[in-house]
Amino acid sequence: MTIYDIAKVAGVSASTVSRVLNDKPGINARTRERVKRVLDETGFSVNESARGLVEQSSRMIGILVSDIRNQHHISGAYLIEEYFRSRGQVSLIINAGGDVSAIASPLRTLASRRVNGLVLIGSVFQDEAVSSALQAIVPDIPVVMQNGVLDLPNVSAVLCDDRGGTMEATMHLHQSGRRHVAYINNNLTPSNNKKVGGYLEACQELGMEPVLVQTCSDAEDATAQLLDANPGLDGIIYSVDFLAAGGLRVIHKMGLRVPDDIAVLGTDDSPLARLLDPRLSSIDTKLEQLSHECALLLEEMMENGGVRKVKTIACSLALRETG
Amino acid sequence: MTIYDIAKVAGVSASTVSRVLNDKPGINARTRERVKRVLDETGFSVNESARGLVEQSSRMIGILVSDIRNQHHISGAYLIEEYFRSRGQVSLIINAGGDVSAIASPLRTLASRRVNGLVLIGSVFQDEAVSSALQAIVPDIPVVMQNGVLDLPNVSAVLCDDRGGTMEATMHLHQSGRRHVAYINNNLTPSNNKKVGGYLEACQELGMEPVLVQTCSDAEDATAQLLDANPGLDGIIYSVDFLAAGGLRVIHKMGLRVPDDIAVLGTDDSPLARLLDPRLSSIDTKLEQLSHECALLLEEMMENGGVRKVKTIACSLALRETG
């Protein structure tokens, strides 16, 4: 079923059908109605391949997620998808599969589809390999990175102030009387490094001795070891909420009370925080705001041929029952 | 940058370039190499719109998710995306936004893109409105429903045995000595109705008096009321894990011990179950297997012109610390 078929039925030319489809002016009202009726009756749907070919645009944006297993990333992708869907742009969401060096392949996929814009989700994309891949494969399309920066003319960025958020959290614990606050990190992403940096700086400023776990694969083990080695610990900050869940379990098992004996903070203020018992206090990294800004920025770049911008969003503390 | 440009540089015709691109036979090895080198050097990427136009296929499949906010659905979508990505098919993941009656719009989007196949995720799609929309808009493309059935020739289904799983869970609790088991449901989706059915049947079979909350928006309130009204309760099954999280909190607050005083089961065996304290026992609705079957079935239908099939997968119990 093509516009030529529609044209035949409606007794007009294909051009007219096309113009009706796209709400172009200069079509007689009665003709327009007639064509529209045929369109409805036949349940016609435009061939976007054909349209994309002549328009040199796919009416799609690409969302490249560094790692799907990360709940937080998925949520971000969907917030952006949602925004663009309401604007009539379809989203092509693709998983990079965690391997940053292999980014060329998904990038080429998106380039082949001629996406009008691209969002990269995940701080691991802040990497030289990604930078050169972007330059080689999509040097001209507007890109926005969520939580990472690259120095390319077509690549904007929206970041949350991980460093500041973590500093603030550390200071908050200090202010509420904690003097031995540890930090447990899961992996060394650029974003997590900023968090660690904030923690260390706050410790220095406050005269606290930092107790840092740089990476860990199992939050329970890490927490148990930390508590064994540092009996005086009265606060732990985790780089991600689900780590804190494991931490809480160990703390509970050891007979310590939260937050009386020890305060616990997570990061990201994910839905999980509200489901744990006690409800987890968390550093809110403003996912919704971040995603919204990404969408706005990308839209702006796509419309105005777009100048590069870098925006930072402040974090806040979502205080609940753990500290 | 088109294949004509490549052709010019490589000193061949566009047809040859096309054949190299698609690994077609009958090209001289040296020519093939030369073209390939030019392809690499220029970083050429095929225009999928043009290709899609002549091939009458997009090399894309569509995944329509009933409601994005449902973590479980998202995970399912990604499992399917993953499978097809490994097969060179891109996925177009779209959110129906919860409103089943408005399914025509996303469906038309997918139809316009000429997706080669379609997966519907969410039992709410098991609905007359969806059936007629599918028939009207995509009567010819292979469709697989995850957790729902419709009686259309091009629509297969993969279901999990919610009813059986819930029966088994109820019986398990009975077997471990529970005599007053309640069921708390959040909403009346077809899938949840099957769960409730299984619970009721098990109760009857076991001679237990059913205590059922048909719908609830807040798990804590529902649980608190239930416990107040039924002091003898020694087991609660929730239709979804995150409800159980709220339940655990209330139970804990009331001073009851889990599982000694009361057993708690969730449903779906989501990552959350392993993060709660105590670790939540849950009815495993086999999301991974379900998604994998969906992918296989869709692939089969796309390749063989496909006959409709309906598969059911058994649930199992993931027993942990709550019962």
Next chain:
DNA sequence: GGAAATTTTGCAATCGATTGCAAAAATCTT
């Protein structure tokens, strides 16, 4: 060395939409 067989390549049509330009139709002027 030349005819036959085989391999390799290119020509040209095709997919289904959009759009500049010109022709046709309708409306307005006097």
Next chain:
DNA sequence: AAGATTTTTGCAATCGATTGCAAAATTTCC
């Protein structure tokens, strides 16, 4: 009623790939 305007419509080129068929190049064989 005829010419000038304006509105409405259609023709035909275009986008960038794929592919059947025929032509050209190469290889094989006697």
